[in-house]
Amino acid sequence: MTQPIVQFKGIKKSFDELEVMKDFTLDVDPGEIVSIIGPSGSGKTTIIRMLMTLEKPSGGDIIVEGENLWKMESKGKMVPADEKHLRKVRSNVGMVFQHFNLFPHMTILRNCTEAPIHVLGLSKKEAETRAIEMLEKVGLGDKVDNYPVQLSGGQQQRVAIARALVMRPKVMLFDEPTSALDPELVGEVLAVIKDLAQQGDMSMILVTHEMDFAWQVSDRIVFIADGQLVEHGKPSEVLDNPKSDRLRNFLERFRTQV
Numbered sequence: 538m539t540q541p542i543v544q545f546k547g548i549k550k551s552f553d554e555l556e557v558m559k560d561f562t563l564d565v566d567p568g569e570i571v572s573i574i575g576p577s578g579s580g581k582t583t584i585i586r587m588l589m590t591l592e593k594p595s596g597g598d599i600i601v602e603g604e605n606l607w608k609m610e611s612k613g614k615m616v617p618a619d620e621k622h623l624r625k626v627r628s629n630v631g632m633v634f635q636h637f638n639l640f641p642h643m644t645i646l647r648n649c650t651e652a653p654i655h656v657l658g659l660s661k662k663e664a665e666t667r668a669i670e671m672l673e674k675v676g677l678g679d680k681v682d683n684y685p686v687q688l689s690g691g692q693q694q695r696v697a698i699a700r701a702l703v704m705r706p707k708v709m710l711f712d713e714p715t716s717a718l719d720p721e722l723v724g725e726v727l728a729v730i731k732d733l734a735q736q737g738d739m740s741m742i743l744v745t746h747e748m749d750f751a752w753q754v755s756d757r758i759v760f761i762a763d764g765q766l767v768e769h770g771k772p773s774e775v776l777d778n779p780k781s782d783r784l785r786n787f788l789e790r791f792r793t794q795v
């Protein structure tokens with residue numbers, strides 16, 4: 538049996554009095570594409586921020602490639618992870634945010650080489666070779682010397698994807714990657730993500746409101762509500778034949794809004 542690349546086990550997360558995750562459990566297999574859907578405020582972003590170590594779970598375990606992310610073994614006991622452990626386990630994970638978060642004062646190429654040089658310790662030349670390969674992959678090989686401001690939002694988001702890919706993550710996280718874009722720019726970003734999904738060598742966890750897109754690219758769709766996984770399965774099962782009232786109501790409300 539293959540070991541899941543990511544496991545969320547009984548995750549709890551509260552922000553002060555607000556209990557967002559009550560008991561969230563999910564395994565993601567190597568190469569699997571999983572989309573998380575659910576009502577606004579149900580904790581979708583929080584789930585992937587915890588995996589990216591941007592938020593700490595209040596309880597439960599997150600396992601990446603068999604290693605506990607937030608805990609480590611020390612003298613035979615499990616203790617809170619230190620920064621070195623977090624960095625090591627997190628290096629398997631890449632993330633694309635809603636807002637592209639590029640450095641405005643750096644060229645596109647440098648935006649993509651900073652992390653491989655400073656985090657992976659690659660030489661400038663090695664990092665540039667990787668970055669150019671990834672920028673070509675997202676169709677931006679001719680923009681290496683440009684600055685972010687000279688690019689459209691769709692192009693900037695494609696740079697953000699290339700920047701994450703340069704680190705060769707085993708899992709890519711996408712948090713509503715098209716929601717900050719003008720409608721006419723959404724397609725080019727989704728096409729790049731779809732291409733990556735079809736290559737099948739990387740796992741992906743997507744939070745998206747683009748249901749048609751989720752239908753097309755996902756191996757599995759996970760519906761969360763009230764801090765838990767409510768239903769999951771193939772897109773045709775979850776989106777076309779919802780079992781629970783909560784999912785049926787969510788999809789009905791969603792379809793009347795768009």
Ligand SMILES: Nc1ncnc2c1ncn2[C@@H]1O[C@H](COP(=O)(O)OP(=O)(O)OP(=O)(O)O)[C@@H](O)[C@H]1O
Nearest residue numbers: 552555557575576577578579580581582583584744
């Ligand atoms: N850092 C924080 N401090 C306090 N509350 C937070 C924080 N981050 C998230 N929350 C709250 O936790 C809940 C879940 O937020 P989250 O962004 O994960 O939801 P979501 O399902 O991604 O929502 P949406 O679909 O609207 O983006 C929300 O009520 C949000 O206000």
